[in-house]
Amino acid sequence: MIPNHIASFLLSETVVIPLIIGVVRFYKINTSYHPFILLLLMAFTSEVISFICINFLHANNAITVNLYALIECLILLFLFRSWGFLQRKQKLFYFLMAAFIIIWITENLVFFKIETYSPFFKGAYSFVIVLLSINEINYMIVQDNKQLFKNAKFLICLGFIIYFIYQIIYEASYYVLGKDNVVSVATKIISMFGYMNAFVNLLYGVAAFLIPVKKNDLYFNRHFE
Amino acid sequence: MGDKIFYTTVFVSLLIAIIIVFFVVSIILYHRRYIKLQRERITAEITILENERKRIATDLHDSAGPLLSTVKLFINSLDVHTDEDKQIIARSSKYIDETITNLRQISHNLLPNALERKGLIEALREFIQQISEKQPLHIELRTSGDIHIQPEKAIHIFRIIQEIIQNTLKHAQAKQLQISLNKEEDLLLLLIREDGAGFDVKKAKANSTGLGMKSLEIRTDIMHGSLAIDSAPGQGTNYLIKIPA
Numbered sequence: 001m002i003p004n005h006i007a008s009f010l011l012s013e014t015v016v017i018p019l020i021i022g023v024v025r026f027y028k029i030n031t032s033y034h035p036f037i038l039l040l041l042m043a044f045t046s047e048v049i050s051f052i053c054i055n056f057l058h059a060n061n062a063i064t065v066n067l068y069a070l071i072e073c074l075i076l077l078f079l080f081r082s083w084g085f086l087q088r089k090q091k092l093f094y095f096l097m098a099a100f101i102i103i104w105i106t107e108n109l110v111f112f113k114i115e116t117y118s119p120f121f122k123g124a125y126s127f128v129i130v131l132l133s134i135n136e137i138n139y140m141i142v143q144d145n146k147q148l149f150k151n152a153k154f155l156i157c158l159g160f161i162i163y164f165i166y167q168i169i170y171e172a173s174y175y176v177l178g179k180d181n182v183v184s185v186a187t188k189i190i191s192m193f194g195y196m197n198a199f200v201n202l203l204y205g206v207a208a209f210l211i212p213v214k215k216n217d218l219y220f221n222r223h224f225e
Numbered sequence: 226m227g228d229k230i231f232y233t234t235v236f237v238s239l240l241i242a243i244i245i246v247f248f249v250v251s252i253i254l255y256h257r258r259y260i261k262l263q264r265e266r267i268t269a270e271i272t273i274l275e276n277e278r279k280r281i282a283t284d285l286h287d288s289a290g291p292l293l294s295t296v297k298l299f300i301n302s303l304d305v306h307t308d309e310d311k312q313i314i315a316r317s318s319k320y321i322d323e324t325i326t327n328l329r330q331i332s333h334n335l336l337p338n339a340l341e342r343k344g345l346i347e348a349l350r351e352f353i354q355q356i357s358e359k360q361p362l363h364i365e366l367r368t369s370g371d372i373h374i375q376p377e378k379a380i381h382i383f384r385i386i387q388e389i390i391q392n393t394l395k396h397a398q399a400k401q402l403q404i405s406l407n408k409e410e411d412l413l414l415l416l417i418r419e420d421g422a423g424f425d426v427k428k429a430k431a432n433s434t435g436l437g438m439k440s441l442e443i444r445t446d447i448m449h450g451s452l453a454i455d456s457a458p459g460q461g462t463n464y465l466i467k468i469p470a
Contacts, residue, residue, distance in 0.1 A: 134248045142255040165241065172237045176230050202447055 011194040012047045018204035019044050029211040034210075035079040036156060039217070040204065042071050065112050066121075070104045073125040076160075080132045083153065085139075094219055119171040126164035126171070133157035133164075155207035159200045166196050260429050264277045267448050275336075275380055282335035285328050293328070297321040337383070345379040346372065349386060351402070359396055367405045374413065376404065378468065379445040381414060382406075389464055392437050397421025409470060415466040 012082060022029075022037035029037075046068035050061035080086045086093040104121045108114040136157045148154045173189045175201055242403065300317055303310075340348035346368055353364045386404060393399050401423030407414045430438060441464075445452040450468035 051428065123240075127244075130244050131247050134244065135251050138252040142259045143345065165244070168237060168240055172233045175386050176233045 008194045009047065009051045011198040013044070014198045014201040015040055015043045015047065015204070018201060018208040021205060021208040023209070025211065025213075028213045030214045032082040032084075033152065033211045035075050035082055036210075039072060039075045039079065040208075042068060042075065060115065062115050062117060064103075066108050066118055069118075069122050069125070070100075073100050073104075073129075074120075076125075076129050076132075080136070083136065085132065085135060096128060100128075101173045117174060121174045123171045124170055126167045130161055130164045131169075133160040139163075150209040150210055152210040152212065155203055155210065159203040159207065162196065162203075166193065245307070256385040264446060271381075271447065272273050272459055278335045282332040285332040285335075286338075287326055290325055290332075293321050293325050297325075318362075340379060340383055341376075345383055346385055346406070348379075349404070352383075352387065352390075353404075356390060362390075362394060362399060363401045364390065365401070365403045367403070369407050372406060372408050372413070378413075378448050381448055382413075382468070385441055385444050385466065386417070388437055388440055392464075393419045393421055396424070400462070411470050413470045414467040415464070415468070417464040417466075418461065423456045423458050423462055425458060426454050426456050 019037070019040040022033075022040055026037055043171075046064055047103070049064045050138065052078060053059045053061040053064060077086065077100075081093055086096075100121070103124055107118045107121050134157075137154060140151060140154050142149065169189060170193050245427070291466055298320055300314055300321070303314060305311055305314060337348045337351060339351045346366075349366055353366055356362065357364055390402065393402055397419055399419040402417065402419040405414070405416040408414075441452055445468070448468045450466055453465040454462065456462035
């Protein structure tokens with residue numbers, strides 16, 4: 001029987017599947033997806049550091065998790081910028097960047113929650129990322145007449161919606177009950193997070209495989225050396 | 226503890242509700258933008274089509290027509306002595322006349338001169354007269370009040386009426402067709418009634434493979450108007466088109 005923390009680590013390490021696919025295809029794929037590959041790399045690194053902190057250093061992984069949350073949030077904003085929506089709405093992009101950095105600093109440094117648990121920042125950026133993903137998906141539904149389930153952007157956004165809505169519920173469960181309060185429903189919600197994370201990682205794996213290559217550059221390279 | 230759970234649940238539910246509302250609103254907005262783009266694309270296509278028709282009509286009328294007249298003049302000025310040659314020249318002149326008449330007819334069908342020079346009502350009267358001369362359909366045109374129609378709308382209204390008359394001649398076996406063009410407040414009302422065979426409108430819309438019905442809808446849509454067709458087998462057809470003036 002695998003101990004819980006090892007099982008949880010193995011589930012979260014499924015992120016290595018899309019990461020490997022993404023890294024192998026890195027130079028071929030459209031550059032607008034590079035922030036996504038960077039996000040996968042950061043997620044993998046964060047999970048490994050957390051595992052080392054808990055199992056070898058016997059320390060709290062809160063700092064790693066909180067720092068990763070900030071990095072993840074900023075990379076995601078850059079991803080939506082490179083996909084075009086936040087490129088067209090520059091003011092919104094800078095506003096969101098500034099707002100999230102301020103919220104993170106306030107929660108983690110001013111109220112000194114960096115070594116414990118900080119739900120507000122995670123809840124806020126999860127909410128915004130879900131809205132941005134819905135916006136991208138709706139744009140694709142209306143404008144894109146290609147098959148959506150073979151569209152990497154659609155699958156990635158679908159993954160974001162599933163993951164971040166669950167993260168909102170997960171954070172709320174933590175906020176209500178705290179780590180030490182074992183209440184059956186909240187415990188189930190929290191323990192399910194690992195499986196849901198693994199499912200989303202597999203979805204990202206399919207998406208990483210379907211990320212379009214930078215065709216235009218290939219044509220230019222072929223004809224103009 | 227109870228309050229904390231209650232307020233957190235309410236807050237999370239509110240967030241999820243906002244997400245769902247955002248999804249619906251966002252898809253509606255994108256759909257509206259898509260419809261607007263489609264309308265702009267169709268308008269551009271129809272404008273290109275009308276401009277192309279206009280160019281071809283003008284070329285046929287102003288270039289080919291006079292050239293053929295000149296050819297006829299030259300042929301007639303030939304000095305021939307035999308009866309056989311005179312007959313050939315006479316026959317050639319006749320063919321050239323027929324060709325000129327046909328070219329004028331094609332040019333007129335592509336774009337009636339009267340539409341640009343005298344306006345929609347006169348162009349319609351001319352068109353109705355031409356049809357009445359050849360077909361056993363009695364067409365009546367009624368207008369009331371001062372109707373000023375912008376040229377870009379006039380061409381669409383003319384094409385709509387043209388299409389309905391052609392459809393009536395082709396499918397309806399009607400004896401009478403009445404057209405009424407009126408201005409009421411901010412609306413231009415085009416009412417057309419014919420006493421033909423009629424048809425099942427829903428069925429026709431669903432099964433129609435032709436472009437006639439679609440053309441009526443598209444041109445009405447371009448003018449931001451609305452089209453209502455009221456018909457049933459054996460009961461004739463009523464067309465009501467409302468166009469913002």
